[in-house]
Amino acid sequence: MSERVEQPGRRLTALAPASRQAQKTEAPRSVRRALLQRFLRNRPGVLGLVVIVLLIVLAIFAPVVAPYHWKSQEIVNRFAGPSTTHLFGTDELGRDIFSRLLYGARYSLTIGIAAVAASFSIGTLLGIIAGFYHRFDTLVMRLIDVMMAFPGILLAIAIVAALGPGIINTIIAIGLNEIPGFARLTRSMVLTLREREFVVAARVTGASDAEIVRRHVLVNLMSPIIVFASLRVSTAILVGATLSFLGLGIQPPIPEWGAMVSTARQYIATAPHTFVYPTLAIFVTVVAFNLLGDALRDTLDPTMRD
């Protein structure tokens, strides 16, 4: 699964210098405004952002917005089709699918964002260490090679297999699965940044390694990594849903979207709506993060537009 979206990461390495202007303190506001304007012109990206914000708001206010509680059952009314009382119909226990999806957004979004945030921090740190300190390079890269020797979601599967199901374990598993991508991207950028004039100049003026990393390397890394991260959130959400679908991540009755699809599997012939709506929810969210990521890439480096 991870191979699919790997492509953008590699292309991103070229856009490192794009953020250099952002670090200058003289005109941050105008630069920011220009970037914002460029982003706002990207309609699909704005759409993606709107959908994501909407999802987050709905997830937070699920108890207020949802017409029913995610647990409340109406057995006599099971497998009811979509109607005005049950927007997306009801499931095998007569629970309102729309309400369950709203509550479920909490799980899917938390898993996706938390896992990427964790791998972002650890992966970037590993990448900086490997790129900056030559003596750690081989060690870190071999570790990354080993992690990448497990195809796609297999590493995540192996980890949840050991840790057991549950939200924290799912986040750990997906987070570990995502580390190699961040580490490799960061390392390749640091390797070129290290040789740049401004880093050499900083070193000549006696800046410490920590200072160089913080003031010169990190700022130049940030925009490509943020772009990469926004694209990886969609992968992380997909992997999370897949793990739950396989019965390894979040488990029913918790209304995680993948877990809902997993339960709906048994009824797809008789009640396809129980399968269609959770799938659509996953799909819309993943597409929204992809659109946002693509738009961020175009905004932060217009030369990368394809």
Next chain:
Amino acid sequence: MTQYISRRLLILPVVLLGVSVLVFLVLHLVPGNPAQVIAGPDAPPETVQAIERELGLDRPLPEQYARYLGRVVQGDLGRSLRSKRPVLDDVLDALPNTIQLTVVAAIITPLVAIPLGVVAAAKRGSAVDRWLMLVSMLGITAPIFAVALGLMLVFGYELRLLPISGYGGPIWTLDGLRSVALPAVTLAVGSVAVMARLTRSAMLEVLNQDYVRVARAKGLRESIVLLRHGLKNAMLPITTVIGLQVAYLLSGAVVTETVFAWPGVGRLAVYAIEARDFPLVQGTVLIISVVFVLVNLAVDVGYAFMDPRIHYD
């Protein structure tokens, strides 16, 4: 090139060793006493101790790993806790099924993707192109399990054209071919989408070249320009992805096999996890990863031979 290949071969044992350490540690990540988890919460202490002894859990960790590695090298992956059969036998029984499924998907992928990509590139900017790119974007984003269930619903339940799940026999028999159709298409969807997009961009690049302009200028038919001058030169980047996709297919097989009850290694792995059959989990994960690493290596080395200009860092 020789240097590149020899370096890749030197790294191989390091990676394989690392994989074995991670797989070994899977059992030790289990919270609490793995033997207790395996035996169940109500198991009497004697049972727990018996399992501990059987798995060697009562020994120091490095010794356990050394023993584990020693056995693995001799082809002994332990015994399944449920079936009591050697794990290697279970995995070797399932592996041919995974290979059949992956091979069919790997054949479908270029057959569908390359024509789509060529058409999109030839009609660049047209409605056809935009639709193909949109559909391929959906193909990349769609979760495998959703594709699987969707196909199952349409072709299995509604149209009743194909068996819904299960293994119908080897793929060279009609029943086998029918049973592999839905899982293989499911598995291929993602890679078709990726490869179609790549074919399109590779073609667009080639079609910008001078020799293509010359070919057109001397009045060659557009189909000949596209295929002989365009596609032939776009094939190198495309084949690169074919290799990557083989690896991707291998991992997609886990989900696909589970949904379609296809008796391959992927489903075996998921079953093993559900049954908390840790030796089987370790065995399946180890074999899938080793196959993956070897396929990747073969693909990379293959490219190095195909195009001596390629060099990797």
